[in-house]
């Protein structure tokens with residue numbers, strides 16, 4: 001009876017926590033002290049060039065700002081428009097990798113700035129910014145959704161509302177890495193569900209880190225339109241070389 005076993009062990013953990021309310025405070029202290037010691041022994045290094053004491057240095061930031069956008073990104077229907085701030089290469093690629101896989105959440109800021117600077121030059125009539133959602137189990141594993149961090153940065157700088165609940169990924173989909181466009185479309189089919197209360201009669205801008213084949217963004221856009229969105233645009237930090 002695995003259900004009962006699970007429930008029992010959960011209750012037990014709760015009781016232990018309630019019985020020793022002070023237990024977690026020293027634990028936190030130990031973690032903070034440990035992080036400080038680790039910083040001394042292994043100081044943070046710039047994701048872009050390896051320079052010590054910062055995860056993203058000024059020189060890499062200047063280089064990031066100078067990267068030209070790709071000439072054109074073909075939107076997959078039903079997206080009304082698609083744009084990306086650069087080709088998935090060099091500094092952009094390194095920064096996204098760290099944001100995604102190395103817990104370097106602070107990198108959402110320079111990448112979000114890039115999104116905002118690029119978005120300011122577009123004439124899309126956007127009402128609402130929504131991140132491409134992550135399935136709850138992957139979110140629990142990673143602790144954050146990088147697309148959400150990027151969307152928040154962009155929304156803040158563009159003065160638009162960010163609605164992380166606008167669309168959710170209710171079906172778990174295996175990683176898309178290594179799959180072609182048709183396989184990706186099949187992989188994410190019906191994986192998303194949008195909230196009509198948030199998106200009805202609104203033009204939504206979907207934000208993600210990388211645009212590879214467009215399967216995820218177009219499937220997300222479909223869910224948003226089904227929920228009553230007027231139109232859906234897509235903006236990503238980078239686009240895979242096509």
Ligand SMILES: [Zn+2]
Pocket residue numbers: 046047048049050051056057058059060061
């Ligand atoms: Zn650097």
